[in-house]
Amino acid sequence: MIPKLDEYKKRWQLLSDDVIKPGLTRMLQALEQLGQPQQSLQVIHFAGTNGKGSTLTFVEHIARAHGLTVGKFMSPCIVDVHDQIQINGQPISQAQMDGVFKQMAAAGLQSLLTDFELLTCAALQHFHNEQVDLVLLEVGMGGREDSTNVVTPIVSVIPSIALEHTNFLGTTLTQIAAHKAGIIKYNKPVVIGRLPNEAYEVVKAEAKLQNAPFFVLGEDFEVEETTYRSRASQLEISNLQRRLLGTHQGENMAIAITAFLEAATELSIAVDVTAITQGVYSAQVPGRFEQVLPHVYFDGAHNPASIAALVQTIQQQFPNGRVEIVMGMLADKDVAQAIQLLETIASKFIFVDFDNPRAMRAEKMLEIQEGTVMTLQEVVAYLKQNTAIKIVTGSLYLLSELRNL
Structure with a gap:
């Protein structure tokens, strides 16, 4: 149950199922009826067991420090449905959500989707309406058959893979990795964290199949205390101070910086080291220590x-x-x-x-x-x-x- 979602469903008579139904058929149909709002968006797509929310937040603050307007879609909510869809840190307003639901009702999405699919459509439509510069999209569960996997991202990010949702994704790391790797797209870079070997091999094979440039923490880039180094871009940034604490957050930071560097190349944005430093320091996540x-x-x-x-x-x-x-x-x-x-x-x-x-x-x-x-x-x-x-x-x-x- 997503708090306050039912209020909008009732007001706009948009029925949806409060269940999990993996697969993209319903989403693709809904987006076609909406006029394909996702096709106008520049997206970084995040999948993984742990760290994707924190990594996304580092990217968000780095991008905003570069002057970009950033939309993000995350789950679950912190307070209610509004904070899952944000632009520059501001939750979607009731008036904006009503506007999006009016568009979805007019497009005939009644009884077509699950709750999470309906919310994914709302997020993509909102970001299209507001013409944001960059969208940060967090997978709900898995990746390959997740409702968010209807975009062609400019970068895909997988910070970690561990056993989770085994009733849907499989009981082995190899099976779960196959779902996560589904967000990798043809010729688009993918940035990964320290994955268990069996998961790493699956993700690496998918990247090779998709001809996707492949960047690995500890191989192509690294973090040592407050210093970030990238062999790929020959960039070193020192004295990176952060308020997200813990060694694992240092690694999430390094993954985020690398993902932003790749996105900046795709978007032809000049990288500013000072802005990266400011973005890293300003990043905070509710519910992360x-x-x-x-x-x-x-x-x-x-x-x-x-x-x-x-x-x-x-x-x-x-x-x-x-x-x-x-x-x-x-x-x-x-x-x-x-x-x-x-x-x-x-x-x-x-x-x-x-x-x-x-x-x-x-x-x-x-x-x-x-x-x-x-x-x-x-x-x-x-x-x-x-x-x-x-x-x-x-x-x-x-x-x-x-x-x-």
């Missing part, structure tokens, strides 16, 4: 790979202390391994129920790890007690509910 109170941090880590990165960041930021973990997760995630990783730094676990049909019950999590169960209201009061460093993690849906409270 986000300090919401002096002693409280939100982090939307929701699978073992992102939880491991969170643990590393906690160890770097609080080397002498243990922290209290407030946690809620979706039941289709590897909850047991996530908890096991957090045990290394946690002095206490608090498990919480949140409003999502896929959420694991807090009482069920007690079977995996000793802890305390709290309601959302109790958690809010608890977080306000300045008694220890508290990390809220496990699901972006949980973070969204707590933020609203």
Whole structure:
């Protein structure tokens, strides 16, 4: 369920299914009825298990520092449907969303799409209406059969690949990588992070098949503390300061800089090192080791790979202390391994129920790890007690509910 989407669906009598249906047939039909708004857009497309949202945000701020008007489409929402579609950091307004839904209703999209497909169409139409310079498009799930994979991007980006959505994407890294690699397009560059070998080979083979220039972290470009180096462009940028913390965010930054350099070539934009430095520093992401109170941090880590990165960041930021973990997760995630990783730094676990049909019950999590169960209201009061460093993690849906409270 996407908060407030139903209000627009009801107002404009646009029915859509609240289910996941992989495949592009419905999207292609809908976009044809809309007049192909995606064909006017210059797009960077992001897929991957972890890091795509942070990498996208680095690119966004670097591009805006170069004076570009930047549209972005991300999921899930932070507060409601409006913040999934943004231009220069400003969520789509109610009037703009109504305008887009009026266009979609006039195009006859009733009962054709899923909720996420409908929202993807709305984003592409909005960016077309506003004639943005650059669109940053984040895959909802997978890549090859995701509703966003109806564009021909100027650059494709895959920061990481790990096991996820195994009921849809497959149970091996090779199968999942085949989905992610589906965003690679003919003759268009692709930038990747440090992938497991079996995933790397799949992505590399797809890039070769598509004759796509291939840029790999650790081979074609690298980051060392605050310095970025690219062998491809012979560029070195030093003293890069960022507010997105953790070693993994340094790697996301390097991937983003490389992706922007490739996009700048495609768009014939003069690269400004000062603008890159400014963009890197200004990049911030809600729910990515986000300090919401002096002693409280939100982090939307929701699978073992992102939880491991969170643990590393906690160890770097609080080397002498243990922290209290407030946690809620979706039941289709590897909850047991996530908890096991957090045990290394946690002095206490608090498990919480949140409003999502896929959420694991807090009482069920007690079977995996000793802890305390709290309601959302109790958690809010608890977080306000300045008694220890508290990390809220496990699901972006949980973070969204707590933020609203």
